[in-house]
Amino acid sequence: MSDPYAVLGVSRDAGPDEIKQAYRRLARKLHPDLNPGDKSGEERFKDVNNAYQLLGDPEKRKRFDAGEIDETGAERPRQQYYRDYAGSPQAERYASDAGYADFDDGEDPFADLLRQAAHARANRRGQNLHYRLPVTLADAIEGGTRRLTLPTGGTLDVAIPAGVVDGQVLRLRGKGAPGASEGGPGDALIEIEVLPDPRFQRDGDDIALELPVSLHEAVLGGRIRVPTPTGAVEMGVPAGSNSGTTLRLRGKGAPRRGGGRGDQLVRLKIVLPKAPDPELERFISGWEAGKVFDPRAEATP
Missing domain, CATH: 2.60.260.20 (Urease metallochaperone UreE, N-terminal domain)
Structure with missing residues (x-):
């Protein structure tokens, strides 16, 4: 993996929030489950994840910036300090209780404490x-x-x-x-x-979704396919539904701790065709009841 700052596209003085935002943006874009079959994207996702494992941890980031560890988190060669002699005969003497034998006359409690501390370090x-x-x-x-x-x-x-x-x-x-x-x-x-999934929002154990429906479906009702996080299902739309009408798919939410599952709440949104429809315009022009209906007056308390 190359420089983790370059992988995430942030400067070396970037704050924790900026690093987290950059990671989330790239993770959403490159996650293998959202891009099946994209091998190059999968490798980039691994690099992004590894970079965040390093820079998202304040202690690891500090050690990386100081040159103590490399971009994989492995220790870099460094000057020899006392701790680097671990495993040598000298270190073994002080890592075991043998190094304190000279202090042990059978009655010295301080020697027992030293021996117990050494045993704890050795194990x-x-x-x-x-x-x-x-x-x-x-x-x-x-x-x-x-x-x-x-x-x-x-x-x-x-x-x-x-x-x-x-x-x-x-x-x-x-x-x-x-x-x-x-x-x-x-x-x-x-x-x-x-x-984050752009289609759904989680509210405790429930899942919320805004679903576009046609004017035909809203007025006359019918059965439509509705996406859920785990696959599409069929749902009935009642005739005369409005934008904002919320329907409930029971058991299509997240599992509850006490058993059972939450629901998926489907909020309908009426969407007209993008292209003008002369037939629809003629109907609306001649629809007398529609001319006198004032939805804003009905909404006023």
Whole structure:
């Protein structure tokens, strides 16, 4: 991956909000689920995700800017400090309780404290690692498994529970950084980012959609196809429907914690043809009841 600032298209002094906005814009554009079959876009999406994993974390960004880690998050070669001698005979002496044997006469409590601290360091648990995983609204509602590409090039398969919400953190136990000796690895903490869908808006467990209908469908009613986050369904439009009429598709929302599902609320919007229709104009011109009907007067309280 190239310079993460260049990948996101931001300057090196960009603030956190600017970085997040740039990432969201690119993620919406390049997400593989929204661009099936686009291999080059998929690779760019991985670069964008990796860049944000680095720059979206203040500590990692600080270390990258200081030259301590590279664009993949890997440590860069640096000057030798005491901590770099880990694993050497000298370090092993102080990483185990053997280094404090000289202080132990069987009665010294300070020696016991030193030995316990050394034992804890020698068996230190690995650090938790933090990642962000963008998912579509359909993924968030139905759940499933998505693969997360790590800055190191590895991958994690993340099981997404149905009904997950934006900002929710999933814990993958034992998938973090390795620990020392018997300490065991840390966990991977996955923050879910639900990508906006221009068609739908989520309101708790319900999903809202504004749906265009023709004048013919609004006046005479009928059955129409309605998109939902998980696929289109049929819905009946009552005769005499107005713009603003809201219909309910039960059970087509997000799963509820206590069981069941929310609904999809479909708000109708009457749309006339773009091209003028002489026949429709003639009808309206001769429609006497339409001339005296004043919808604004009826709307006045």
